Amino acid sequence: MARTILLVAATAAAALVGALALALPGQAATPRLVASVGPGDTITLRTATGARVRNLRAGVYTVTVRDRSGEHNFRISGPGVRKATGVGSTGTVTWKVRLARGKVYRFVCDPHSDDMRGSFRTR
Numbered sequence: 001m002a003r004t005i006l007l008v009a010a011t012a013a014a015a016l017v018g019a020l021a022l023a024l025p026g027q028a029a030t031p032r033l034v035a036s037v038g039p040g041d042t043i044t045l046r047t048a049t050g051a052r053v054r055n056l057r058a059g060v061y062t063v064t065v066r067d068r069s070g071e072h073n074f075r076i077s078g079p080g081v082r083k084a085t086g087v088g089s090t091g092t093v094t095w096k097v098r099l100a101r102g103k104v105y106r107f108v109c110d111p112h113s114d115d116m117r118g119s120f121r122t123r
């Protein structure tokens with residue numbers, strides 16, 4: 001009896017492993033977003049294909065930030081996310097962010113927040 005239960009458990013575990021192996025290839029790698037600020041008075045957040053981000057599925061994203069100006073910075077904030085580059089510095093950084101469902105996230109250049117800003121929603 002105990003042996004039968006063990007066999008059933010082992011079979012179930014093998015089936016689960018098989019199902020996971022099948023599911024994994026279908027899971028895309030962590031989607032990537034590209035944020036950019038400067039050198040002019042522009043700030044953008046785009047998908048990997050270059051489309052402006054207006055609406056995103058909730059989940060984990062990699063954000064590559066290209067800060068190209070010592071006068072601007074890139075800050076993103078919203079539920080669970082608070083990240084920013086420095087105003088006086090330039091360079092490229094990569095962040096991993098987890099976006100919650102049904103929220104609004106905002107990005108902004110702190111010294112020029114009246115003009116240089118944007119937002120998107122999650123679903």
Ligand SMILES: [Cu+2]
Pocket residue numbers: 071072073109110111112116
């Ligand atoms: Cu700015």
